[in-house]
Amino acid sequence: MPGPVRLRTDQVVRIGPLSARIASDVPGFPALHYFSRAAQVPHNTVPDVELWCLSHAAPGLPADTTARARNLASGYYVTDHFGPPVLMSSSGNRIVLVGDRLERLVWPYVVKYLLLRHTTTAGGLFLKAAALATEDGATLIVGRGGAGKSVLLTGLCRNGATFITNSHVVLTDDLVQGVASTMRMRPGPWLDPAATTAALDPRERLVDPYEAFPHHTDAAVPLRAVWIADFRTPDEHEVRQLPPEEAVTIAEQFAFGLNVYRLEEDLLDLCGGDYRAFAAHYGRMRAQLHAAVTSCPTYRVHSNVQLTAHRDRLLQLLCDGGTS
Known part of the structure; x- marks a missing residue:
């Protein structure tokens, strides 16, 4: 867990062949609106990946040197969409994003990235x-x-x-x-x-x-x-x-x-x-x-x-x- 965080949203969803836990300190995190209710799975499901979307930086986050993390820190999101800087920290099967209105990134970028990562490692397209x-x-x-x-x-x-x-x-x-x-x-x-x-x-x-x-x-x-x-x-x-x-x-x-x-x-x-x-x-x-x-x-x-x-x-x- 990335530091002491009070979660207000915590839901596991299916993203095609994989499951993802979406956790946030924002109540009713709006990114979940982009998933069908059919995508929601029981809370006791062990997810393949975790995505934490936080309003404030938590202490002890691992450094992230990926190109995407550098872009987000500069306010460049994906496919020429820009916004306020976002801190990204990824380690193993957990991705942490820190910033405002992070729902703007979950579907436009993170879902695509997770599907790419899955098909890169497991095969498929x-x-x-x-x-x-x-x-x-x-x-x-x-x-x-x-x-x-x-x-x-x-x-x-x-x-x-x-x-x-x-x-x-x-x-x-x-x-x-x-x-x-x-x-x-x-x-x-x-x-x-x-x-x-x-x-x-x-x-x-x-x-x-x-x-x-x-x-x-x-x-x-x-x-x-x-x-x-x-x-x-x-x-x-x-x-x-x-x-x-x-x-x-x-x-x-x-x-x-x-x-x-x-x-x-x-x-x-x-x-x-x-x-x-x-x-x-x-x-x-x-x-x-x-x-x-x-x-x-x-x-x-x-x-x-x-x-x-x-x-x-x-x-x-x-x-x-x-x-x-």
């Missing part, structure tokens, strides 16, 4: 992707911010598909496992304001998909297809299968968690600063991504799922792989 299931497998939905991934996922899961995750996937041996997070959504006809809570960003609301949709409860689902979400105009519907080389290029830049979240220095620190070890891990992850994407069909989905005719055609694509 961390992806930024939504995922849903039909009877015979999982479909990943990837794309740039604002491409309509959440709206697409919502429309399909309300009409027959089974929810897996809205944002993060761990892919191991072509098996898809999701992270039970809430969904950040902007107001619109797809959103029921009565079933939401306020997000950190005042322009967004939080929806717990494990309460809103039928959800998948098994550990992992075989990967069946990849969709590239590309919503542009309300009336158009076009679904086109992509050549493998195009699909891989898009996935590397918009789904590969290491690239999307700029975690390369974190991986290098996990490798003890050894560039050759970094190259080996990066090469293994990249090869796995290439194999996964080229082993199944990838479609660019340019459609408004709010229109019944479009939604029905997309559900048919989910079920039979066709482009009708």
